Amino acid sequence: MKNISVPQKMLLSLLIILCVLAVSGAAYSGNIIIKPGKFDHFVIQMPEKIRAGEGFMVRLQAYDAHDNLITDFGEAGKDFKVSVSGSAQAQPSTLKSSSFTAGAAGITVTDKRAESVTLSISEFGGTVPVITKELAISPNKLDHFLVQSPASVTAGNNFDVKVIARDAFDNPVADTEIEGKNIKITLSGTASFKIINTPAVFKNGAGIATLMGEKAGEATVEVHDVATGSKGVGPGIKIMPAMLSHFKVYAPKEAVAGEQFEITIGAFDAFDNPVDNYASYGSGVNISSTGQAKLAPPFIGQSEFRNGQAVVKLRYEKAEEISIVATEHNKNQQGKSVSIKINPSAPDNFIVATPDAAVAGQRFKIKIEAYDKFNNIVKNYNLAGKDVYLNVTGSGALSPKVVSASEFIDGIATVDAVYDKAESFAISALMATGREEKIIVKERKEEISAPAVKKAVEKPPVPKAVEKPKAEKHEEKPALKTMEKPEKPAKQALAAKEEKAVAKKAEKKESVAEDKEPVKEKKTQEKFNEMKKVSLIEAKNKAMVIISMKSSVGETDYKYEIISSGGKNWVRLVLKHAVNKTKKSWKFKSAFVKEVLIENNATAPGGLVIKVETLSKQGVFDVNKLKDSLVISITNP
Known part of the structure; x- marks a missing residue:
């Protein structure tokens, strides 16, 4: 350390002395408290974000002109009026200075509406607000959707549905609250829609969905936010059918040639909606078929339609399978029915096909074709027809005379015939039509065998005397008298016929037995239905037991039931006024029927009990009378 000189030491000491003197000579005042000045203004503090429906606090602080907080503002003795614009409410509405603590007081503001409001605080007695503040109230979070849609639309046309996002207080929700990817649209009701697009982007709380109606009816649109669970349901929308696109033709599976049958023609749009208003703008419908004949009527007007449908009675004369086609008049909209089977009508006439030449006494084939009056071959003649008489123009005898x-x-029917005269002749066929003719058929069967016996032993005068009037004219009761005397020749003839025709042996024996009875008993038996034959027709899922008979009492009185006996299932058929002219038991090799038994009714004389043993345990059974046959139908489900 360096040494300090004496002069320097003296100067330093002097300075120290002066400082001490200066300090010892200073004077101090007391502490001064500076108070805030007069009230000048308020300062407002509030939350950064205000949501609708949520109350918030506005904090007021009183300051003087120099921005000093007036902590004792509670002693100012001032009263202030608090007001707020819009739908907002402020509490308290009167703010006294005594409410201020440490220069601050609070005001609670609530508003369910998303809007901008003005908060004003004025001193009572003053006209100018002390302070005003703009408050922006934002929507609350997403709560539901408002769905706006048209009242009605036409199928096939696009239409817009406006989806507006709302909070719990029905304020449009801010776009930032919605994510389009979470929006799902569903439909409910009888109508159906195709969703073209969903509202992916919302602007000012609203988005647009585009849909297209397809099925006519009424439905509502439902909007669902999968993230928040918020939903919305729109008003009902009615989907109207579009313009005509095609027809549908509803027709029966079967009809009869020449007889009326009903079809229904329906008008439809491209979405298969019935065009209910077709009658107001349609052009009418041309009706045609895929068959060879013409339908009647060929046209119906649009006025025939009711609620988009028209019922039409048609007539078609050719027996064939057809479909009916409906086409809009002068346009190309059309529709087609399923296949319809047109069955022939009642038998009306016959065509007999014969060879050009034959040898007397030797067999030759003839073919008999049954036709209705519209020249349709009657394919079900075995069920719908009656026995057929064969007449000749020559002087000889034709055998057989009845088919x-x-x-x-x-x-x-293909028949082996024999003619005993060497001459030119023609054969005609005639169907039996009445009760008396049925009796004549029986007598003719006896005469049929007479030519065969004649060749061996007998002379023909008596049979020919009876045969001639029967061939030319079907006589009624007088014919019975002419046949009473030649009973023995008839019996011999039947015996000869039985040797050649084994299939009809039982029938002819019983016929001979009947001839032995007096005429009075014959008249009594004419009142009975005669069971002649039992046959079976079988298909894949259905079988029909056909009981052929001669009906002599008009309506056939019968009833049937399903019974089980001895572990077997039977269809039991009870007939009144019936007699068995065939064998009592018929057995079949079938998947449906095993045996048919025909017995006399022990409890009701003059009747029969027919029992059909069925092999189908779950089949559906039905019995119907068709011409001279009883048909027992068995159908497997």
Whole structure:
């Protein structure tokens, strides 16, 4: 350390002395408290974000002109009026200075509406607000959707549905609150829609969804936010059918040639909606078929339609399978029915096909074809027809003279015939039509065998005397008298016929037995239905037991029931006024029927009990009378 000189030491000491003197000579005043000046203004503090429906606090602080907080503002003795614009409410509405603590007081503001409001605080007695403040109230979070849609639209046309996002207080929600990817649209009701697009982007709380109606009816649109669970349901929308696109033709599976049958024609749009208002703008419908004949009527006007449908009675004369086509008049909209089977009508006439030449006494084939009055071959003649008489123009005898209806297959019977005269002649066929003719058929069967016996032993005068009037004219009761005397020749003839025709042996024996009875008993038996034959027709899922008979009492009185006996299932059929002219038991190799038994009714004389043993445990059974046959139908489900 360096040494300090004496002069320097003296100067330093002097300075120290002066400082001490200066300090010892200073004077101090007391502490001064500076108070805030007069009230000048308020300062407002509030939350950064205000949501609708949520109350918030506005904090007021009183300051003087120099921005000093007036902590004792509670002693100012001032009263202030608090007001707020819009739908907002402020509490308290009167703010006294005594409410201020440490220069601050609070005001609670609530508003369910998203809007901008003005908060004003004025001193009572003053006209100018002390302070005003703009408050922006934002929507609350997403709560539901408002769905706006048209009241009605036409199928096939696009339409817009406006989806507006709302909070719990029905304020449009801010776009930032919604994510379009979470929006799902569903439909409910009888109508159906195709969703073209969903509202992916919301602007000012609203988005647009585009839909297209397809099925007519009424429905509502539902909007769902999968993230928040918020939903919205729109008003009902009615989908109207579009313009005509095609027809639908509803027709029966079967009809009869020449007889009226009903079809229904429906008008539809491209979405298969019935065009209910077709009658107001349609052009009418041309009706045609895929068959060879013409339909009647060929046209119906649009006025025939009611609620988009028209019921039409048609007539078609050709027996064939057809479909009916409906086409808009002068346009190309059309529709087609399923296949309809047109069945022939009642038998009306016959065509007999014969060879050009034959040898007397030797067999030759003839073919008999049954036709209705519209020249359709009657394929079901074995069920719908009666026995057929064969007449000749020559002087000889033709055998057979009667062809049973059961011999017809698909409307055609092929017969081995014999003629005993060497001459030119023609054969005609005539169907039995009445009760008396049925009796004549029986007598003719006896005469049929007479030519065969004549060749061996007998002389023909008596049979020919009876045969001639029967061939030319179907006589009624007088014919019975002419046949009473030649009973023995008839019996011998039947015996000869039985040797050649084994299939009809039982029937002819019983016929001979009947001839032995007096005429009075014959008249009594004419009142009975005669069971002649039992046959079976079988298909894949259905079988029909056909009981052929001679009906002599008009309506056939019968009833049937399903019974089980001895572990077997039977269809039991009870007939009144019936007699068995065939064998009592018929057995079949079938998946449906095993045996048919025909017995006399022990409890009701003069009737029969027919029992059909069925092999189908779950089949559906039905019995119907068709011409001279009883048909027992068995259908597997």
